[in-house]
Amino acid sequence: MAAILAPSILSADFSRLGAEVKEADAGGAGLIHVDVMDGHFVPNISIGPAVTAAVRRATELPLDCHLMIEQPDRYIPAFVEAGADMISVHVEVLPHLHRTVRLIQEHGVKAGVVLNPATPLSALDEILPVTDYVLLMSVNPGFGGQHLIPEVLRKAAALRERIDRDRLDVRIELDGGVTEENLDEVVASGVDMIVAGSAVFGSKEIRETTARMVRRLAELAERGYKV
Numbered sequence: 289m290a291a292i293l294a295p296s297i298l299s300a301d302f303s304r305l306g307a308e309v310k311e312a313d314a315g316g317a318g319l320i321h322v323d324v325m326d327g328h329f330v331p332n333i334s335i336g337p338a339v340t341a342a343v344r345r346a347t348e349l350p351l352d353c354h355l356m357i358e359q360p361d362r363y364i365p366a367f368v369e370a371g372a373d374m375i376s377v378h379v380e381v382l383p384h385l386h387r388t389v390r391l392i393q394e395h396g397v398k399a400g401v402v403l404n405p406a407t408p409l410s411a412l413d414e415i416l417p418v419t420d421y422v423l424l425m426s427v428n429p430g431f432g433g434q435h436l437i438p439e440v441l442r443k444a445a446a447l448r449e450r451i452d453r454d455r456l457d458v459r460i461e462l463d464g465g466v467t468e469e470n471l472d473e474v475v476a477s478g479v480d481m482i483v484a485g486s487a488v489f490g491s492k493e494i495r496e497t498t499a500r501m502v503r504r505l506a507e508l509a510e511r512g513y514k515v
Contacts, residue, residue: 290509291475292318293502294352294461295494296485297343298334305339306346308494315498319352319374321463321483324367326357329381330429337363337370344371352376352481354402354463356429361388368395376400376423376461379411389419400461404429405437409447417456421481422447427464436465441477448478468501475508 295312297305297320309320320343325334344351350373357363360377367375375392379401382388392399398420403411405425412422424444427434444462451458463483466474474482484501491497 290502290505291479292481293488293498293505294319294321294481294483295488295498296321296323296463296483297489298323299485299489301489302339305342308489309343309346311494312488312498313347313349315495316502317349317488317498318502319350319481320347321485322351322353322372323485324353324355324357324363325429328358329378330356332431337366340367340370340372350374352461352483354400354423356402357381361391364388364392364395368397372397374398374400374421376402376421378402378404379415380404380407385415386418389415393420403443405440409443409450412447416450416458417454419458421459421461423461423463424479425464426462426466429464434465436467436470436474440464441473444477444479468497468504471501471504472508475505 295317300308322340323334325332327333351371352374353367353372354376358381375397377388389399400421400423401415401419402423424440426436426440447460459480461481462479466482466484467487488498
């Protein structure tokens, strides 16, 4: 099965947000990634439920909401109401992570746990069996257009091995610095979902770029990369 491409609207032109999301959709994207930042946990402020609801009206693709915020429990119901299908939260900000994962799932959406680049996989020891997916940050979160931290690919491969060994129904997502040039090595690390912001929405031809990356993901799957 080919990995899924999840274009991130953080790099989109917000004056044309609906149109650009439709272009990525038409190109074969599997998810739309929504980066939510509060200016506290990360040094940037982005969007909230209102923009998420606007994206929901522009596409039928699942919305993958990544909450880079403090106190995410307060906002989970609002993002579900706005149309989120997946919500991920950071282990670094949650002293009661298990409760937050259950809260997301109780609202009928998939729950993800996020690790920053320097956070070890051991942080997942108690939560991995009950979460739906793990999002590995391959840049330090806050801004688009950064370069991928290569060590995170080894972390992804180690997580893939653990999930397969324990026969867990958990998917792996990777976010940060993905380009057409490094797509092959990202896929080879064993991830299931790949977030790409600047690579897609920073291109002049969003639909064509999306389609080209999706085709490449299919080719890599056919060649036997573990995805």
